Amino acid sequence: MKKNILHRLTLFICALIFYVCAYIPIVVAKENTKTTYDLFELFAHVFETVNNDYIEKPNEEELIHAAINGMLNSLDPYSNYLSEKDFSDMQIDTKGAFGGLGLEVTLHENGLVQVISPIDDTPASKAGIIAGDFITHVDGEEVFGMSLGEAVGKMRGYINTRINLTIYRDSIKEVMNFEIIRGVIKITPVKSEIIDNIGYIRISTFSEITNSTLAKAIHSMQKELNGKIIGYILDLRNNPGGLLDEAIKVSDSFLNKGEIVSTRDRDNSNITSYYAKKGDVTNDKPIVVIINKGSASASEIVAGALRDNDRATIIGTKSYGKGSVQTVMPLGRGNGAMKLTTSHYYTPSGKSIQTIGIKPHYEIEREEAKALRETNQVEENLNKSLYNKNDNQIKFAIKLITARIMRKYDY
DSSP states (O other): OOOOHHHHHHHHHHHHHHHHHTTSOHHHHHHHHHHHHHHHHHHHHHHHHHHHHSSSOOOHHHHHHHHHHHHHHTTOTTOEEEOHHHHHHHHHHTTTEEEEOOEEEEEOTTSSEEEEEEOTTSHHHHHTOOTTOEEEEETTEEOTTOOHHHHHHHHOOOTTOEEEEEEEETTTTEEEEEEEEOEEEEOOOEEEEEETTEEEEEEOOBOTTHHHHHHHHHHHHHHHTTTOOOEEEEEOTTOOOBOHHHHHHHHHHTOSSSEEEEEEOTTSOSEEEEEOOSOOTTTTOOEEEEEOTTOOTHHHHHHHHHHHTTOOEEEESOOOOOOEEEEEEEOSTTSOEEEEEEEEEEOTTSOBOTTTOOOOSEEOOOHHHHHHHHHTOOOSOTTSSSOOTTOHHHHHHHHHHHHHHHHOOOO
C-alpha cells in the first residue's frame, strides 16, 4: 500500500511549527510563521516530487538523511548527521580502538578534505601523510563536492583492504599518490621516556584513557629516577584533539589553580568555565610544550591553559586553530545522532582558539619538516619515533629546562 508521504510530512511540519512557535512571542510568530511554513511546504513538495518522479525509485530514509546532513553541512565543516552506524563508530573511536587509516580530517573552505593530523603509528602516518595535506581523490573518485561524512565514508573499509589516496601537498605544490592498507587503529594515547633526567611525554590523542595513562607514565618516570626528574617535555605535535573532559583533566594535572578553558555560545549568554584543582603531579617542575600546525582542538586547550597560567613555555609552530565545540545529540533509537557546533573554546586570557590557534613563545620550525619541503622527499611521518636525537625542537626544549635549573630562569 502506497504511503502518502506528503500527508505525513505536512502533519510533521505542522507539529514542528507549533512546537517552535510556542517558545516565540506571538507578535514575532505572526510575522515569521507563514514564511517558515512555506519553506517547510517547499521541502515537502520537493521530497514528494523526487519520490514520485525520479527515474529510479529512491530510498525514502536515505533522502531524509541526506537532506538533514545537507542542512548541517551548510553550517560549518564540523556539524553533520551521524547514521546509527556512524554514531556507533564514533563511540568506538573515543575508546581508543577502531578500523581505518588513522587520519583526523576536516572539510576546507576550498571544498577539499584537509588532513588536520595523522595519528601516530597508523597506516596513514606510516605511509607519509602529513598535517595540511589536501585529499583530492579517493580510489580515483574526486572528493570535491562531497560532504565530509561522504568522504570519510569512502575512506573507511574492511581491514587489510587497499585504498588509493591522491594528495595535494601545498608546501611543495605537488600532487602525490599513496596506496595504503587499512588497518585496526589501536591508539596508545601516551608514550614516555627519560631524556637527560627530563621526562619526555608524547600525547597523540585525547581518548577516554589519556589522563589515566599520563598519570601512570609520570609516576613510572618519577619512580625510575627516584624523584629526581628536573622537568618535563609535553609533545602535542600532530595531536588532532579528542575529548574535552580529557583535555581538562590533563591540564589540571599540571596546575594547582587557575582557569583551564571556557566555552561560550553564540550570544555569550551561556558561559561555562573549567578550573584547576590543587595537585600538580609534577611537583611544579618546569614544563615545555611543543606544538605544530597539526595540534588541534583538545591539544590547543592544554597548550593555551598552561601558557596563560604561566605554567609552561610553548615552542614550535602555530597550532591549527580548531576551537569550536560540537555537541553530539542522539536522535532516538535507530535514528543516529546530530553533531552540532554549539559553542567556541576560549583560553584563560579570554582569546578564542577558532581559526587563530595557539602561538608559541618561541617559534621554531622543525628542521626535518623544512628539509622535507626543500628536497621534495616523501617519507614517513616525522613523529614516527618517540625521540629523534636530531629533533631540533626537542633539543631546544631540553636547553630551556636545563637553563631553568642551572640559572633559575623563570618562564
